[in-house]
Amino acid sequence: MGxxxxxxxNKRDGKGRVSIPASFRASLRVLPTDETVQLFVRASHRHNGxxxxxxxxxxxxxxxxxxxxxxxxxxxxxxxxxxGGSFSIESDREGRIVLPExxxxxxxxxxxxxFMGLGRMFQIWEPLEAERRREEAxxxxxxxxxxxxxxx
Amino acid sequence: MGxxxxxxxNKRDGKGRVSIPASFRASLRVLPTDETVQLFVRASHRHNGxxxxxxxxxxxxxxxxxxxxxxxxxxxxxxxxxxGGSFSIESDREGRIVLPExxxxxxxxxxxxxFMGLGRMFQIWEPLEAERRREEAxxxxxxxxxxxxxxx
DNA sequence: TGTAATTCAATTGACGCCCATAAAACGCCA
DNA sequence: TGGCGTTTTATGGGCGTCAATTGAATTACA
Numbered sequence: 529m530g531x532x533x534x535x536x537x538n539k540r541d542g543k544g545r546v547s548i549p550a551s552f553r554a555s556l557r558v559l560p561t562d563e564t565v566q567l568f569v570r571a572s573h574r575h576n577g578x579x580x581x582x583x584x585x586x587x588x589x590x591x592x593x594x595x596x597x598x599x600x601x602x603x604x605x606x607x608x609x610x611x612g613g614s615f616s617i618e619s620d621r622e623g624r625i626v627l628p629e630x631x632x633x634x635x636x637x638x639x640x641x642x643f644m645g646l647g648r649m650f651q652i653w654e655p656l657e658a659e660r661r662r663e664e665a666x667x668x669x670x671x672x673x674x675x676x677x678x679x680x
Numbered sequence: 681m682g683x684x685x686x687x688x689x690n691k692r693d694g695k696g697r698v699s700i701p702a703s704f705r706a707s708l709r710v711l712p713t714d715e716t717v718q719l720f721v722r723a724s725h726r727h728n729g730x731x732x733x734x735x736x737x738x739x740x741x742x743x744x745x746x747x748x749x750x751x752x753x754x755x756x757x758x759x760x761x762x763x764g765g766s767f768s769i770e771s772d773r774e775g776r777i778v779l780p781e782x783x784x785x786x787x788x789x790x791x792x793x794x795f796m797g798l799g800r801m802f803q804i805w806e807p808l809e810a811e812r813r814r815e816e817a818x819x820x821x822x823x824x825x826x827x828x829x830x831x832x
Numbered sequence: 833t834g835t836a837a838t839t840c841a842a843t844t845g846a847c848g849c850c851c852a853t854a855a856a857a858c859g860c861c862a
Numbered sequence: 863t864g865g866c867g868t869t870t871t872a873t874g875g876g877c878g879t880c881a882a883t884t885g886a887a888t889t890a891c892a
Binding site: 534669 | 745758
């Protein structure tokens with residue numbers, strides 16, 4: 529674990545392209561020799577941000593489906609939620625992607641975007657929203673009582 | 681344990697590079713033969729300082745994640761707080777690092793920076809702030825010594 | 833054929849690597 | 863224990879490489 533670490537700031541150009549942080553790309557390559565990277569993106573249902581998943585991790589999200597009756601309402605609801613709201617994205621050879629318009633709107637993205645690593649996946653935020661979210665996460669992590677120890 | 685001991689003062693150069701104290705480097709090497717060292721840095725929540733962790737110790741900070749449901753709010757809060765606010769850093773061959781701009785601002789670093797060993801991790805401070813912190817820690821440590829046993 | 837989208841090329845800047853120098857730490861030995 | 867030579871450490875600068883961004887060119891496609 530710990531593939532996606534840190535917060536990185538990049539800019540979208542006039543064509544809506546934005547570079548994926550170089551340190552994130554390795555974990556997004558399907559084959560180590562690939563020129564491009566692949567990922568799944570979708571709106572965060574909890575926040576005004578975008579979730580980005582490596583292919584392998586996204587497959588794990590779909591694992592609960594296997595436990596459901598394929599013809600049940602539950603199955604359709606879950607699969608619609610999972611696949612219907614997700615986008616499969618491939619970067620260009622320079623490691624840039626264009627985010628779907630609906631997600632850009634969901635996250636309220638302008639020119640500057642923030643990539644926030646969360647270990648096994650990462651999120652894409654509008655800068656101010658990212659700051660707010662980081663603050664919230666810190667407060668809640670502390671409240672959980674799971675706050676990392678080690679400080680005097 | 682007891683890897684990081686003492687207080688060391690070094691300077692950032694024009695490129696923002698600062699030498700990690702030589703006595704700290706051994707514990708930051710992933711392999712004993714490595715030419716460079718690796719560490720995680722993040723803002724201290726409680727103080728205007730920077731925390732620096734060896735890779736192995738940082739992994740221990742992430743251990744509580746394993747106890748949580750991967751799709752829970754708690755998991756996301758904790759991983760956002762831990763990974764989103766941390767930076768993975770590698771030194772150059774001379775043992776120097778460049779600290780992320782956001783952390784430089786958080787700690788109010790200027791040219792001279794202080795490395796303060798805390799056993800299994802260390803902190804990076806602006807000199808005056810380090811002095812203030814040391815004073816505070818001393819006072820509180822004394823209070824602990826005078827406190828009846830068994831009471832937190 | 834116009835429009836959009838993708839590919840290619842070029843610029844800029846950040847970062848890592850190498851070498852140089854000065855200062856401090858260390859070890860050795862009289 | 864004090865002096866001296868050697869080694870390590872801290873710091874500075876030059877240079878090449880890679881990443882990020884921009885602009886131009888080519889292709890796809892309606």
